[in-house]
Amino acid sequence: MTPSAKQRAAKKKPAKKAAPPRKAAEPAPAPRHAGAKARAPEATKQDIIDVATREFAQNGLSGARVDEIAAKTGSSKRMIYYYFGDKDGLYLAVLEEAYRKVRTTEAQLDLEHLRPTDALKKLVEFTFDHHHSNEAFIRLVMIENIHHGEYLARSKTIQDLNVSAIGELERVYQRGLQDGIFRKGLNAIELHWQISALAFFNVSNRATFSQIFRVDLTSKKAVASLRSQVVDMVLRNVLKHPG
Template structure:
């Protein structure tokens, strides 16, 4: 039987709610610690309904991972870097990545958990191969234009820049408690966050534009 538009909207909304709550549950408690019963309780649905939409705990976790990675890729695509000068585009991309990680800390915790498991589950997501390509493709386009204009060093490549930006943005979330305890910065203040946002932009632009012998 074909679902009515109202039932379809309800299904989409319920699935989105389960995905949002499951993201926090897996990010907080890991794959082993998260409980489907608790996710069902928090979304006012049933375990049976969650299994109907996602097919089980592992498939729900995989859906959470895929959705988390899709979020950062969609944010990158919103930049329209082809309309900017390459130096400005690179800075915008670095600062946008910082901002996205800052506002989506569950994403970082999920990535950390997946690395603890040595990528056991992410390897099952064939779609992430395609999801990862836009990040490098955008950087490739920025770098190509920057080199064409003589603004960027010929030694610059997309993978190095992606690693540089990602490592900084991940660290400031993943290690904020240990780093904060050891060195006493408060990562939650507006002034600190603005400084860190500008800093990663300065770093990537300086590295990309440095002419090497």
């Protein structure tokens, strides 16, 4: 006896539905070296800023590549944009960090407990030493001048940091006036300009000067001599009766 159509249908089992394909997991950023542990967000951001500082200082805003920064930090372009918005945002973060470092260290000089002449001398020496040891900072400032200070103007952080630096110098100058050892007619912004100019030029133009005049201005002896002269020039300009 042949089975009826009803019996044949009862023996058939319903076909199972195919499971939806699994989505591939998004790859995590590659660690900087084998076995490296995942870094905290703040550590990652700082690492990106450190590498970006070197890239922007070396290649400028237009020449630096976010892909290169991502590769050197073991992160991704997407992650950099997540933290900083875009390339301009990263560049501005680099500028802010550069100024924050110099002003934070400068604020620890404890100038208020020194005599005005000693305080001014210490401030000039600090500025000279900082610039000499931080060529990337000098190059970043030069690059920002090429952009006519456009990015600095966007940053209230940098403006506030530099206002505090001028305030500290103004207090030193006023103490010197009260003690009768500094001459009248100066202001803190112009004095800051003079100190910065002398320390800045020592780094920004040392390569060209060394080549033009066939002298090594990067030697320890040359740097020590220039440092001493810069301090002497500033003090002679400010002292009421330079010795």
